[in-house]
Amino acid sequence: MEILLFGIAKDIVGKSKIQFAAGEGQPTSVKELRQTLESAYPDLGRLSSMAVAVNSEYVRDELILKPGDEIAIIPPVSGG
């Protein structure tokens, strides 16, 4: 499982992707993914907001992650 990172999330984590090996410890839902990331990188929890996108769509915490999903962390957007 691969998580894409952008903007300040990329700076906090220090790279543009996080890999989770299959099996134990791999988050099964968006909610778990958030918890896993925020405990590994506490500065993510200090952002104004942090959304998650799966397959290029904003998703809710209840969503179950499937193999092959394109998952991305969306820190506060600031286009325009």
Next chain:
Amino acid sequence: MEILLFGIAKDIVGKSKIQFAAGEGQPTSVKELRQTLESAYPDLGRLSSMAVAVNSEYVRDELILKPGDEIAIIPPVSGG
């Protein structure tokens, strides 16, 4: 005294200027000017509105006309 006409006012009167000879019958105020024109050309009274400008500014009926003023009849504007 010369009155400039535009748009539909020019079409109603049939020319782009009206001349009043100095002396009797020449209107002395904007109000008199309106009355003179509307009795000579009743279709002017059927417009949605008819403003008068003196020296390129909208003016009120009370204004007294002076020799040398540039006077214009402003039918409903429709720019844009």
Next chain:
Amino acid sequence: MNKTIIEIVDSLEVSKVYAELSDPQSGGICVFVGTVREVTQGETVVALEFETYRNMALKEMEKIALEAVEKWQLNKVVIRHAIGAKKVEDPVVVVGASAPHRDACFEACRYLIDTLKERVPIWKKEIFKNKTVWVSAHP
């Protein structure tokens, strides 16, 4: 430096307005372009014809521009109107405002076109297949 560009022209070149409104102190530029629409109230327009009382129109346009500059603290304003014969899709008027933030430039741009339509002595004649109409002339 002059903040306003006011013009009455025979033919409107719209695309240059962005360069005219660009400003290092502006974060937002809003532009409105009025164009000739093919159908009005169900009838097909062949052409439009605009005429103006030029001195007074320029004076009113300048007043409107300065009112907007003052009210919204604009950096730049453009008001440019075309006169003469126009055909479908031709641009007829372009108004634009540039300001530090977008609220101001949107509100100002709206004010410019609304007030121009109320006050500036320009007259539009719609030419249909079988008649011509001076717009707004009658109740």
Next chain:
Amino acid sequence: MNKTIIEIVDSLEVSKVYAELSDPQSGGICVFVGTVREVTQGETVVALEFETYRNMALKEMEKIALEAVEKWQLNKVVIRHAIGAKKVEDPVVVVGASAPHRDACFEACRYLIDTLKERVPIWKKEIFKNKTVWVSAHP
């Protein structure tokens, strides 16, 4: 015919937007251009740097454009955003809407830029003399 033009580009050419929005059924075109402002919250900006999650950003921009087309019965919509390094006065985003009447194109244009700023995954880093800041990242 496709009513929407959605793009993410390295360099924004603003002036062509008018031709893209022109339409015989439109009487009004409203365009907003966001540009880099020299001073933000009292500090002088040296440059901005934009990055995006491109696939998702294009998808969100298309959704926003289609929402606006449906809500205001627009004839044409353009949403075009630049990414990469931008300096003061550079255009960063252009949004525009073309509609039969001006109310619709003004409201739609405002919706396009406001909603883009809320939803589209594009991030702006402000580069000052002594620091860099990801805009809106922190409360």
